[in-house]
Amino acid sequence: MDPIVASSPPPMEGSAAPHLQEPETFPPSSSMLDDPGLLGTVIVLLLLLLAGAWYVLGGSKSGNTVILAGPSGSGKTSLFHRLRDGSTHNDFVTSMEVNDDTFALSSEKGQAAKPMQVVDIPGNPRLRHKLEKHASGGARGVVFLVDSADFMPHIRSTAEYLFEVLSNPGIAKARTPVLLGCNKSDLGAKAHTMDFIRKKLEKEVELLRGTRGALQGGGNMVDVPLANPSEPFTFANCRNKISIATVSALKDDVGPVETFMRSCIPAK
Numbered sequence: 001m002d003p004i005v006a007s008s009p010p011p012m013e014g015s016a017a018p019h020l021q022e023p024e025t026f027p028p029s030s031s032m033l034d035d036p037g038l039l040g041t042v043i044v045l046l047l048l049l050l051a052g053a054w055y056v057l058g059g060s061k062s063g064n065t066v067i068l069a070g071p072s073g074s075g076k077t078s079l080f081h082r083l084r085d086g087s088t089h090n091d092f093v094t095s096m097e098v099n100d101d102t103f104a105l106s107s108e109k110g111q112a113a114k115p116m117q118v119v120d121i122p123g124n125p126r127l128r129h130k131l132e133k134h135a136s137g138g139a140r141g142v143v144f145l146v147d148s149a150d151f152m153p154h155i156r157s158t159a160e161y162l163f164e165v166l167s168n169p170g171i172a173k174a175r176t177p178v179l180l181g182c183n184k185s186d187l188g189a190k191a192h193t194m195d196f197i198r199k200k201l202e203k204e205v206e207l208l209r210g211t212r213g214a215l216q217g218g219g220n221m222v223d224v225p226l227a228n229p230s231e232p233f234t235f236a237n238c239r240n241k242i243s244i245a246t247v248s249a250l251k252d253d254v255g256p257v258e259t260f261m262r263s264c265i266p267a268k
């Protein structure tokens with residue numbers, strides 16, 4: 001069989017050969033590429049525009065944020081003031097707004113240390129969602145504060161909140177380090193030890209993992225497992241690095257919190 005060859009139809013008899021237009025050639029126009037001064041100005045303007053957009057969208061803040069979370073009354077706002085001003089007050093007014101400020105730690109006065117953004121999320125369950133904005137914005141660390149004295153009556157809700165924080169997509173995917181701060185250590189025998197608090201929370205989170213595991217991947221959870229599913233949950237085997245320390249915002253014993261924050265956001 002003859003191969004089919006595609007060909008253009010022959011010109012009709014008597015008709016003039018098709019007029020092939022020569023492509024027009026233009027003299028090269030004088031573009032801004034030829035003008036290094038103009039090109040430089042445009043690049044500078046573009047960079048300024050990008051920097052402006054980055055600033056407006058909060059880019060300047062991302063990368064130096066530490067979140068203070070934990071149940072109501074655990075001492076987050078006291079800690080916030082202690083870290084920023086080196087002082088606190090002992091009257092309890094539950095926070096209805098986020099405290100958000102960028103500062104170098106009060107204990108670093110005169111050291112020209114890099115400022116960090118500290119965000120105190122109210123413990124009121126209706127306001128906890130405000131954590132989301134900062135968690136998804138790339139927070140570098142989370143200080144999860146508990147009241148070491150008034151701990152047992154709230155163990156379940158505290159574990160639920162911790163579980164939510166660890167399951168937050170931003171915190172889970174970035175493996176944001178978490179410090180469990182056992183606050184109010186100044187209360188002596190009334191305050192539970194950090195080992196006691198750790199073990200209780202590990203057990204409660206393990207229970208929640210069983211009941212909520214099936215929900216992971218939906219809502220505001222991630223499908224990244226909290227820890228190896230074949231082992232019981234412990235802080236040591238958690239996907240996020242969790243450290244634990246006793247602190248007292250009231251008595252100015254917040255060194256472990258400051259060290260943790262600086263490990264997340266180096267001073268220089």
Ligand SMILES: Nc1nc2c(ncn2[C@@H]2O[C@H](COP(=O)(O)OP(=O)(O)OP(=O)(O)O)[C@@H](O)[C@H]2O)c(=O)[nH]1
Nearest residue numbers: 072073074075076077078090092095123248249250
């Ligand atoms: N004894 C003792 N009391 C503390 C300490 N830290 C905070 N408190 C007191 O605990 C109470 C609650 O502290 P806040 O800092 O307001 O607690 P919060 O975590 O911000 O509470 P919410 O705003 O409701 O989420 C206040 O009366 C504080 O003075 C501490 O280290 N020791």
Ligand SMILES: [Mg+2]
Nearest residue numbers: 076077094095
């Ligand atoms: Mg508060």
